[in-house]
Structures are given as C-alpha cells and as structure tokens.
Amino acid sequence: MGEKILEIEDVTVSFDGFKALKNLNFSLDKGELRVIIGPNGAGKTTFLDVITGKTKPTQGRVLFKGKNLRSLKEHQIARMGIGRKFQTPRIYLNLTPRENLEITCNQQKKLWSTLFGKPKSAERQTVSGLLETIGLTANADLPASKLSHGEKQRLEIGMLVAQSPDLLLVDEPVAGLTDEETENVGNLLLALAQSHSIMVIEHDMEFVRQIARKVTVLHQGSVLCEGNIDEVQNDPRVIEVYLGQEVEHKQGAGSRE
Amino acid sequence: MTADAAIGRRGLKRGKKRSLLIEAGIIGAIALLLIFIIPTLISPFRLNLLGRFLSLAIVALGIDLIWGYTGLLSLGHGIFFGLGGYAIGMHLKLQVPQGELPDFMGLYGVTELPWFWHPFQAFPFASAAVVLIPGILAALLGYLVFRNRIRGVYFSILTQAATIVFFNFFNGQQKLFNGTNGLVNFKTLLGTAVGSRPSQFTFYVLTVLLLIATYALCRWLTSGRFGRLLVAIRDDESRVRFSGYDPTEFKVLVFAISGAIAGLAGAMYTLQSGSVSPRAMDVAFSIEMVIWVAIGGRGSLVGAVVGALLVNYARSFFSEQFAEIWLFFQGALFLIVVTVLPDGIVGWLRSSDLLRLGHRRQLSTYPEIEVNPEVQSERQEIETRSEE
Amino acid sequence: ANSPTTESSPNGTASPSAANVSTAAASGDGIKVGILHSLSGTMAISEKSVVDAEMLAIEEINAAGGVLGKKILPITEDGASNWDTFREKANKLIDEDNVVAVFGCWTSASRKNVLEVFESKDHMLWYPVQYEGQECSKNIFYTGAAPNQQIEPSVDWLLQNKGKEFFLVGSDYVFPRTANTVIKAQLAAKGGKVVGEDYLPLGNTEVTPIITKIRQALPNGGIIYNTLNGDSNVAFFKQLQGAGMNPDKYPSMSVSIAEEEVRAIGPDYLKGHYAAWNYFQTVESAANKKFVEAFKKKYGEDRVTNDPMEAAYIAVYLWKQAVEKAGTADDLAKVRTAAYGQTLDAPEGKITLNKNHHISKVVRIGEVRDDGLFEIVYSTDKAVAPLPWNQFVKETKGYSCDWSDPNKGGKYKSA
C-alpha cells in the first residue's frame, strides 16, 4: 500500500441526535480512484461535507496528507488541495462558463494576488481546452444561468478539473447526463486518475463499472463492505440494501399495496 | 478548432483594447467638457450644484461597487460620507488664530480642544483621514459582520441601524461636533477663502478629476479576475470557499474601499456645500444613494453616475417647481424604476433596441431547425428506418 | 398661469411657484421675495403654518396696493427639514431668483446653516421663531423672542410661583441644548436647582426612560421645563398623564408648544400645563382680532394662529415698512437702516424693531384651557427689550449688539 492521502478515523456526525456518520473509518491512497456507493441517506454527501469542512465531525479525526483538518476553514482546506463537485450543480450563475472555469483555475487565491495578478496564458489555454472537453465551447460566453441542467453538471465537473486539486471529490457527476456524456466523463476521470486521487460517488452502476477499481459501500453511516466491483455487486448485503433485484422487488412492491 | 479559438480570443482581446481606448477617449472628452466648457455656460450657483452632484456620483460609484458587483446592499454609506465630510470639516474649523477654539465650542463651555481634534490641524492628516477613517471603520464593521457570514438583508438592516446610531452620536455630541448644526461657517483652506469663486472652481475641477479616478478604480476592480470573483461571491458565497477563496477578505476589502470612496465624496461635497451635519447620516439619505444606483442601472458604473446626476437634478427641479409635492414624484420614480425598469435606465437602454452601445451581446440560439442539416439528415434516417 | 396673488390655495396641487415670476419681474411690476421653510420632513409639521401666515401677509399687502406700488412676488422653496437643502435653496433664491429678502427657517440648526450664506452675500433673512439667542447677525432680523423675552421671564415666573427644582427635557439639537445652558446659568444665579436633564432625538417618541428619570429626580413633584420640539411632545404629555404625573404636582413650562401643537397633542392631555410666548390667539386687541379673522377666512374656520405664525406675519409687514421708508427694495443696506426703529401695531401688541435686529415684545405666560387655547396668566406691562447675548452665561455676560453703529456691530462689550 502506498502513502495515504486521506485518513478518516472513527468519525461520527450527528444532527440533533441522528447519526449521519457512525464511527466511520476510511482511508484513501495517494493516486487512487475510489468509487463510493450506498443507499440514499447512507451518508455519502455528509462524508464529503466532513472532508471539505462544511460540517465539523462530532467526534473523530480527518487527516489529509497527514494533517488534521478540524481547525481549518473551508477555504483553507480547499487551498490544501481538496476540490469538490456538489451533488446538485453549484456554479456561478452570473458568470459565463469561461469565467467560471477561469476563477477556479486560478492558483493564486490570496486576496492581493487575485487583485494584482494577471491570468497566465497557460491557464487560459487550460480553460479553452476544458471548454471543449465538456462540450460547452458554443456556450462559453453565455451567462451560466442559461445552461440546462446537464450542461451545468458538466460545467461543474470542468470547474473541478480546472481547480486541479490533489484530491477530487465528485458527488454524482453523471446524474442527468446522456449515456454518451456519461462515458466521456468516465474517460475524463480515468485520465485524471493517473495524476490525482479521486473519490467518486455515483448511483449509475454502469458508470461505476466503467471506472471502478475499488468500491466502498456505505450504509447507515459506516462502511458496509469494500472491494472490487464484482465482489461488491455480488455481495448479498449490498444487493439487499442497495442494488435490489428486479423480480423480488416487484413482488415486494405488490405485496405492500 | 483550438487554433480558431485562439485567433478568436486574440481578436477579442484586441477588440477589448480598442473599446478600452474608446472609453478612455469618451471620458476624456466629457472631462474636458465639464472643466472647460460647462463653467462658461452656467451660473456659479448651477456650477456649484453640478459640482455637488458630481461628488454624489462618486458615492454612487462606491455603492455600485459593493451592491451591483458584490451584492452587498449597504444602507449605511451616509456614515462614511458624513465621516469624510467631518474629517475635512474639522480641519476647516481649526483654521482659527492660534490658541482659539472653533466658534461653537465656546458656546458650550469647552475650554480646551478635545484631544482627537488636534491631529486635524495638519492638512495632510485631515486629507488622509477623509478616506482612511471611513475606510477603516467600514473594514472593521464589515469584518465583524462578514466574519459571521451575516449577509443579504441582515447586512442591510444592520447597516441601517448603524446609520441611526451614528446619527444619534453625532447629533448628541454638542460639545464635540456641534450636534445637529454640524460644522458650518468655514473660513479658509490652506490660506485661501473657502467660499471664494476661484477656490470653489478648484474644488469643482478636483471633483471632476476624482470622479474620473474613482471610475477608473472601480472599472479596474470590477473588470479583472477580482471583479469576476466579486460576482461569484454574490452568486454563491459558500461555493467560493470550496474553490479555495476566502470571501470574507474580499468582502471586507471592497466594503472598505467603497466606504473610503464615500468618505472622499463626503469631503468634496462638504467643501462645495460649505457644511457638514449629522443629516448626512440620516437614514433617508443612505437609502437615496442606493436609489440613485438602482435608477441608473445597478451593476453598471456609468449607470451609477447617470443615476446620481439624474435623480438629484430631478429632485432639484421638482422641488423648485412643485415645492409641496415633490415627494410624490420621488416616491413614484423609485416605484416605477424598480418595477418597470429593474435594470435601471442604462440597463433598459442596453437591452432595448433604442441604443446599441458598443458590441451588444448577441444571444446565441440554435439555427432554424428546418435548415439545420444535421437534424434534417437524422430525421430522414429515422423515417426510412421506421418505414422498413 | 397661477399668479401668486390670486386666490389659488397654498395647499392644493397648484402651488404658487417660480414658474411665472421671471416674466413678471422683467416687466418691472413686482418685487421678488423668498419663502424658505420645510414643506416636507419632520419640521413640516410646524413650518407649514408659518408659510401660511407669510402668504396671508403678502396677499393682504398686495391687495392693499403692494409695496412701493409693486406687487410682492413670493418664491417658495422647500428646505425639506434638511439643513443642507436650506443652504442650497438660500443660495438659489439669492443668486438665481435675485430676491430682495427671504422669510424663512424655523429650527436654529437651519438658521445657523444659512447664516453664512446670508452674511457672505450680505443679504437679508427674516427669521420668525423664538430661539436661544447668543447670535446677532447683521443679515438676519429676528422677529421671534430672544431668551430674555421668553425663557428667562418664564423661569423667573416659575421660581416665584411654582418652586425651585427643575427638570430639563429637550429635543436633541442646538436650541434646547443652548436654552438649557442658559437656564442652568440663570437658576444658579437665582437660587433654583436643576435636578436632571435629558434629550430625545428629534422625532423620537419612546419617552418612558425620561419619565422614570423625572420621577426619580423629583419624587415629590417639581417643575418640568420642556424644550422638546415636534412629535416627541405628544408622546411626552400622553405618557406623563399615564404615569399619573399631573400638572398640579408636576407643572410643565413649554416654549415650543403653541396653539397648533396643543391641538395635535390633544387639549385633554395638556390642560393645566403652561407655555411661554409673546403672542397667544387669545390676546385681546383689535389687530389680533383682524389677524385671526383673516387667517380663518383664508385657511378655514378650524385653523388656529400661534406665536411663530404671528411673528412671521409681522415680519413681512416690518419689511414692507422698511422698504417704503428706504424708498427702495433693492438696496439692502438702505432697507436695513430704515428698519431700525420701525414700530407696528401687531396682533401681539405694539412692537419695535431694535438696532440689534430683534424686537421689543410683551412676554406672556399661558395656561392650556379646555378648548385648546391659552388662558393668559401672566403678562409684562410693557414690551421687553431684546438681549441677544445672555447675561447669565459667563462667556457672553456684558455683551450687546448694535448694527446701526459701525463701531459696535454684532458683539461688543457694553460697559
């Protein structure tokens, strides 16, 4: 096993008594591409919230590159090299896709360097390249508020790539994308995985199969099982709580009526 | 494709440079007009009025900077405006023979100059204080508020309350600031009579130049990456954090700059109106400032200036013509603008076909579906397929 | 066009305005004067009726043939309760409209602000409201009371008739603060005692803390000396009554409450309280009868007259007399000199305009009656000569003002 980029030690998050994460232990190697799946409400998004500092753990530690993140603010964590795509697309609606990308692409995030620094030509090239990758070249100079849902999803993925953090946290990147786009995003992530550590959350199992190496299944705030895609898909517990079986469920639904 | 795009961008850049030159040219022309032509055309009273309105346009720029671009609606800019005015006003009140006190102090039995008045004897200090005091106060207030992620409406209401507080304070400190009266009856500045024609003309020219400088500053702040970031903060502040920026720093900085601009405006206004009083910190005045910007066109610097001039002239006109009912006009004006022209006058002109300022942003749309070859061929294919 | 002299109502939408004045002036048959008061904002409450009185005087004069055979053309500007606007409008009236005199202002703050304008342009303002004194400008005629014609005698009267312990309540601006400085000096000299003082921001109506303070400072009753202006008075008297502090135990003396204010507060709340003025609507004189009748005829039966309105009304007449004596309206220096010593059989009695730009006036104290008018309970036998510089306050003791003598001027040491 290589060097750990992220270690979660015994993290619990509770909201008014409800434990969204329960004594969660988890670790991610440097350069690893990890897929996280799990039922709705298992705590996947909360997990990302904890890593990015949006939510402070009630108990336990989060170590990134060996450093405890507890006392850091969101932007400090981001500057350490953690980037995130949200579950529902969050982009800057009054900026154009190009500007959205430029802002995140900028590596000098301090006040004065933002004020006095000039965008490097390399950055501009990256942005143009990315616009093409995410298929928004035609819309590059329209306000982002005018994009459709799927276009917004792609833009936010682009923003994450532009930010180029050491650790990419990707929450449901392909929800609402067409199959073709899904495959493109998969390829993009695979390419990125050569130089970055990535955590992907997704419910689209076809997509998961496309990119997955190691899969972690979360359930009720803790890890249910971990393994490669085949192991996980055939694990009866995963089938029970997550994947379901067509015939069985139909009966189930019927009997509940 | 990439090559094309690169050319396109370079073309765009050249276009940008050219339009920047055109803009500078227009502004230069307006400045020349204001400084050399207008004074020969209108009476000194009207020129003084224009000079004051131009100082108000400076505050409007400051407000547009934080409201239009950063989404912070401050209802407290009167404070900063007033502080700027007081800073220069205190210096002016100290232009008395050695050992004497400003006239009003004697009336209230003050025998010794209060300690904080002393530094204002020095002109360099006073003129720095004009921007520094409001700027620092804005930074402090902003820090205390933004740090806690208080924003939007709550920020507005807090600034409004702050206005009342400062009004009360200055209004109540009879001995320190001459209370409600404010500082009036200025005599000399740097040895020349404040009220004399040449001094007033100098102040007027200075106002024009400062307005242009402020415009350039705001232009620079809002057009580059910094400006983008301000818009981003307005759109989704917490998202900005996850991209690694600290919005608090940015907001504190722009708020401070905007406060300093207001202070500058207040000083220029005071020099030309000849008085500064707690009325500058009246709640209504601060709201009016915002309304100038709203009417001119929020998020457009030209709009802010146009709005400030227009509203103030309208008010001056209506109150002269219909002294008793001009409030109706004022109220109606706000209503109409906010409901019918949500983007202000400049926004409306820009979006309507009346005016094609510069390169109007063409909304992209698909080519007509009937003539789009891609669609045509696909449709045909499907038809043949389903016929099979 | 609505000529300012026709019957057009000052309240209606068609107000007399500058619109048609320039033509009239050009034809040389009118004399332009400025009317500069707050028609909007907090002070509109008080200043609006002062404008009414001034317009009445102008109308009467015009109906009687005008001044020097010319009609007076009033140009009205709104000071909007904003001192800065007052300055701007004063400048405009003088520079743009070329008026020969301005009748205007109410609050001392607005007067202090325009003072400089009138002085630097060597122009003429007629100021109709009682004020705090400590000022004597060559360019202002003060037709209201100086402190020794209102505040000082009322304090004396209270000391003689009501007690020695005073609580001072005022609005937070220059007139009450200065007035109270004067009162404190006077009480110190005459054996009275100030047990407390407090100020409310103009317009504030939460008076509970003040009432508590009064009760704490004067547990067994005492005098409330009231210099509150505007809205706060209403709250103050309503809640004073609610707290059970009645005029028999807590008599109050007000200097900014006149007939109009009594109506706005409600006579029920004020009955038995006192006010000091030079004029009350109840003054019995032929001139007053005529004034009240004319006013009611023009503005409605339910209107009342009061001291500042009367002072504004006579200001116009005094100016007219001065102009006629000088034989010119344009030469302000001549008009000014001609004004000294002018007398008038005013509604308040016979008055004289002194060389110190103030007026000799009879001082009266009134008690509020059921009908909202005042029962005059005290009045000086003759007119009291005005003293702008206060003789109790150390800094101004021994100073006088005389503009007729170039060697004396606004503030000179008189013996």
Added chain:
Amino acid sequence: MNPATDAIASSFNSSTAQKPVLQVAGLNVYYGESHILRNVDLSVTEGQMVCLIGRNGVGKTTLLKTIMGLIKPRSGAVTFAGQPITLKSPDKRAKLGIGYVPQGREIIPRLTVEENLLLGFEALPQGRKNHQKVPDRIFSLFPVLKTMRSRMGGDLSGGQQQQLAIARALMGNPRLLVLDEPTEGIQPSIILEIEAAIRDIIATTGISVLLVEQHLHFVRQADRYYAMQKGGIVASGTTSELSQDVIQRFLAV
C-alpha cells in the same frame, strides 16, 4: 422486460383511439429573445406512458415547464382533458390533475417531510382538508420518508429528496403525472421500485405519464416516445418500434 406489463401496455396501445389527455400543438417558447422550443406537437393518451428523450439542453425541461404553466409560450396551445389550459396558471393546472416532479427536486426546504407531503393534497379539487393524514401507501412505497417525517425537507439527502418529490406528486391523485428525470440520484433498488409502482398505478388507475428520462432501462417501459433535438420534435412513435440503435442516436452526440 416483464410480459405482464407488456400485455397491459399493448392493451392500452390497441385502444389508443382513445382521447388524448394532454395535447400540445405548435408550441413556440422563448427565453428572452432566444428561441428554445420550435413548433412542438405532442400528445399523451389516457393510460399511456410517454417518454421524451433527447440530449442535454435540447429543451425537454422547457417543454415540461411550459406544460405546467411555469413558462408562457409565445404561440401554440396546450389542451388538457379537452380543456384549453394555455392561459391557466400552474395552480389551476395542478388542480385539474397534473402532477409534476421537476428536475432538481424542488423540495420546500424549511418544511418538514410530512408538511411537504401534505402540500401534495393541495392539488385535490377541494384542497387540503384539515387534519388529513398522509396515506400509508405512500410510506410503504418510500419507507425512508416515514422515518424522516419530522425532519426538514432541505436536510434530506439528494436521493431522499427525489423520493419525496415523487411521493408528493402522487399525493394529489393526478390524472397526468409529469416526471422530469425522476430517477436522478436515486439508488438502483428504489429505481426499480418506482418503476414498478408507476406501472402499477397506470394499470390500476389508468392515469397517464409524461416522462423525461436518460435511463434507457426506464425509457423502454414507455408506450410511446418523442425524440427532441435542438428544440424540436424530430421523431416519435411507439417504443416497441424503436430499436436500441435509434435510441442511442438521440441520446448520443
């Protein structure tokens, strides 16, 4: 594919001579000056499930919003159950029996899950009567909502919110269910359940469904499809006539 549902579907298909529930004719929609929908015609027959497919940004959501009345068309007509509704406001349309699950969930964030569900009753002709309870069938379809009933809607996870949105639309017993990518963010097992439930509801109550979906799996359950491209309908037909190959063409670049 399940033979039983196939049978149901085809039985409905055979009787498609029935009157259409929803009919859209010659619809043109603009955002500002940009022309988004061009002469769109579409109809949904009673008891049918109709699927709208197309790539990102072709105007599917725009079409559904226009049907709901959230966007005013510049020209064209929308008819529901024989009644023209082009000028009706969304709440009137909801009362007529259109249930809507929007893209992006649109949960009312500061109401509890239960309150969110109760709002579903507003679409009933007589509105919500006081003290009406959430029926059990909703909770048995989405058991997680029962355990979360007193939590704020905005606190739910994405998938839970999506389930809530569907449940809320079902509360009003609509005649036409309009679903915009209803399975986005929902775990596979529940997607299966939702599919089954919708088929079940169609079968038992005869309501109609208009669906936008990227999941081919779900698309194939529909009776008819409409394919959109660049703001226009470029193809339509019964899903049985639509080969995998053609579907791919419209969902792939």
Added chain:
Amino acid sequence: MLIGLFDGLFNGISIGSVLLISALGLAIVFGLMGVINLAHGELMMLGAYTTFVVQAGFKKLGEPWFDFYIFFALIFAFLVAAGVGVILERGVIRYLYGRPLETLLATWGVSLILQQFVRSVNWVLAIGIVIFCLLFFGSLWIVQRRSDFDRIRNWFVLVMLPLSLGIAIAVGNILSQTYKLAVNQPWFGAQNVDVSAPRWLRGGLPVGGFQLPYARLFIIALTIICVIGVYQFLQRTAWGLRIRAVTQNRSMSSCLGIPTQKVDALTFAIGSGLAGVAGCAISYLGSVGPNTGQNYIVDTFMVVVVGGVGKLVGTIVAALAIGTVNYLVGSGTLAILTAPIPPLSEFFTFFATTSMAKVMVFALIIAFLQVRPGGIFPQKGRTVDA
C-alpha cells in the same frame, strides 16, 4: 429595590410590547415572505390616522359611545391597513418576489408617497387618484389578457401612465377651480392630529409608589392577543402551511396547486393589518402625524433580526429583551445599580440618555451577533449555508 426591579421589568415589558406589536406584522411580511417592507411604518401611520377618523366620528355620537370607539378603531385600522397592504402587494411587491433588496427600494418609494399622501390628501387628490387608478389599472387589466403582454408592457406603461395621469390632473384642476377651499383643504394636513384615549384608558393603576399606565396595560394585553392569534393562524390552519410553502418556493408551490397569488395577498394583508392595529395602539402613546411610522421602522427590523428570522418566539424574546435593555440603560437604572463601581457607573451614565442608549443597544446587538450570528433562535440545518 424590589419596587425598582418591578418598575424596571414593567417598563421594559411596556417598551418591549410596543416593539413587539409593531414587529409582529413585520415578522410575517419579512420573516415569512422575505419582503423588506419599509412602508411598514407608514401602514402603522395609516392605522393611527384611521383611529383618529373613527374617534372623530364617535365624538359626534357623544359620551357613552365614545368610550368604546377604540374597539371599532382597532377593527377599522386593521381593515384599512390590510386593504392598503393588498393594493401594495398586488401593485408592486408581486413583481419583486425573490428580490428582497429590490422590495426594500420599492417600499421606500411607497413610504414616501404615503407620507406625502396624508399631508396633502384632499378631495381633489382623492378623486384624482381614483380616476387615475380606474384608467390605468383598468386598461392594464384589459391588456394583460393579451398573450404578448410581456413584450408590450413597457410601451403600454409609457403611453398609459402619462395619459391617465394627465386626465386625472386635468379633472383635479377643474374641480379645484370650481369648488375652491371646500375641495382644496387638506383632510389632515402636515400637522399632527390628536388622538385622545377614551377616559378609561387615561391615567393608570396605582401600585406602591408609582402608577402603571392603563394605556400600557392595554397595549400589553393587545399584544398578547395578537401574538396568540398570529401563532394559531400560522401553526394551526392550512393557510399557515401554504404561506410558508409559497414564500420558500413560489413556483413549485403553484405547481402543487396552491393559489400563490391569493396566498401572497392574504399574507400581506394580515401582516399589514397587524401594522394597522399597532398603529392604533401607538396612537395612545405618541404622536399621530405623517412621520409617525418612521420612528418605529428600524427598531422593529432589529427585533426581527435579533430574534432570528421566521421565528415568532424569537421575535417575542428579542422585543422584550431589547425593550428592557433600552429602558435600563436609557433611564440610568444601570448607572445607579453600578454606583459602587465608579468607572462602570460613569460609563453607564454616559449612555444614560435616550439617544445614547440606542448607541449602546446597537453595540450590544453587534456583540451578540458575534456569538449568535443567526439571532436568538437561528435557523438550523443543511439549507442554511447552502
């Protein structure tokens, strides 16, 4: 000492209840609907003027009736303010939902107009306004049905506004020429008007050394009734749920079948009506004039913010807390209490005037927000910072 404490408490509650009753309507309009209604104070003013008119009417009826006019005044004040509120909502606010900062500006315009309105309203103006509304809004109503309304809207306004305005002004001028003073005399004028309480509300209940004013007691009781009423309405009726849903997500609510326009109008009517009731209440404490409303507006907003927006309980606690602190500081009670510690006492003495107490209260509020940025009862959960 005990008396002093009781006194302090009573006065704190008195001030607090005035704050609370004026903030109640705002808590609905601002807290629930997200509309920053700067004309709230003017709606209170209208309530106060209504009280004046009702009082004048009952004065004519004579003694026994006059004693009870206040109950009619409350009802009318509610109705008048609610009516104006509905007009405001239908005419202006509804174009601005979701743009809270813009509502602030528009309602400021409205507040200016209302202030000037009571100053200058006379028959000419009233008739002019009616004519204008009939012409302008009548034609608007007709044109609105056209499907291309959105595009021609600005042009319509550009043409119809001056046209209707012109006709209205012309008619007004003719009227004022013909009838003179009778139609030109303002109804209220720029002066304050006098609202006298019925006899049983004057004076106070003697307790120990001092007296609890009946007017205050009445307001406290009225406040309690209103609070309970509002609470019941919001929590117990279907409308409460609808209001909350509509204000949080307007378009989705309408897709669910909620008649959003009705809900908006109703909510605004209730919020405004409460302002009217508050106006009636304060007319017994303070002045009734064109500026009456201005004095309350900032304080009431502070109450809502400090309480935590959208939380009725918070509004109540904040109003009472701010009232008490204001009283304790402003009346110098704190200065007396801290007399043993000279520097502290000196400090409080400096702030022991009504205007400086405001300075102190603001400083305390800012300090408080450093600890609890979301107010006393902050909103919690995922959506807060989303």
